Amino acid sequence: MKVGFMQFSPVFANPDRNVELIREMLGRTEPLDILVLPELALTGYTFKDYKEAYAYSEEIGGPLTSELISIASEYNVTMALGFLEREKKKLYNSSVLLSGEGVRGLYRKVHLFYREKEIFLEGNKGFPVFEINGIKIGLLVCFDWIFPEAMRTLALKGALIILHSTNLILPYYQDAARTRAIENRVFIVLANRTGVEEREGMRNNFTGGSEVIAPSGKVVLKVSKNQEGIFSVSINPGDARDKKVTELNDIFKDRREKFYEGWNNR
Ligand code: ACM
Numbered sequence: 137m138k139v140g141f142m143q144f145s146p147v148f149a150n151p152d153r154n155v156e157l158i159r160e161m162l163g164r165t166e167p168l169d170i171l172v173l174p175e176l177a178l179t180g181y182t183f184k185d186y187k188e189a190y191a192y193s194e195e196i197g198g199p200l201t202s203e204l205i206s207i208a209s210e211y212n213v214t215m216a217l218g219f220l221e222r223e224k225k226k227l228y229n230s231s232v233l234l235s236g237e238g239v240r241g242l243y244r245k246v247h248l249f250y251r252e253k254e255i256f257l258e259g260n261k262g263f264p265v266f267e268i269n270g271i272k273i274g275l276l277v278c279f280d281w282i283f284p285e286a287m288r289t290l291a292l293k294g295a296l297i298i299l300h301s302t303n304l305i306l307p308y309y310q311d312a313a314r315t316r317a318i319e320n321r322v323f324i325v326l327a328n329r330t331g332v333e334e335r336e337g338m339r340n341n342f343t344g345g346s347e348v349i350a351p352s353g354k355v356v357l358k359v360s361k362n363q364e365g366i367f368s369v370s371i372n373p374g375d376a377r378d379k380k381v382t383e384l385n386d387i388f389k390d391r392r393e394k395f396y397e398g399w400n401n402r
Pocket of ligand 1: 175248249277278279280302303304305306
């Protein structure tokens, strides 16, 4: 299976242009099975308030969703894409999983970062796992990374590949993702964005460095801070079924849940 990411700088507040960019870049790229795009890939990130963000939000199943499904069908690819989801008056920082067959999954960012708290509601769907061609997939959005419980929950539910859409500003996760992969023995496809957004006294300098990491912690694909394009690598998702780190240590079977006080019930 070929998995990859699109690293680019979304044009702020211009979803139509960003959808076109996705189509153009897919047209110039080797075929791949799963493509991960950054967080808020259709709109950019630095909204000044709820009202401004609302103007660029869309319900699942709207015209942009249909356009993306037709692109997925044209290129025979499954995409995980961060987008600004509207549900009536509520806004969520979501990731949608879609293929030529339609919408295959939806995740709403559970852990909001900094001023996102002024715009979005916290995700209310937990950490669902979806199946694509017999492979269990989990979705995460950016700051979820700093809560190890998020990826752990997905891994314990059987997710073999984590599709992680990000707009990383802090420089930590590109390194920390190796730990997340090792401690859960999963593949991580980390799609970050490039560029700088400056608006209304706010300045976000995005840190790029998108990558694919194997369950061993090996970085099997990595780009620099400012590289743009679609990049992919072949993986064997079944490798993530093996939770053994030595002959005698299976990291899931060896868990001592009775000692993990406060993990679930605070
Ligand atoms: C982030 O969650 N966008 C840092």
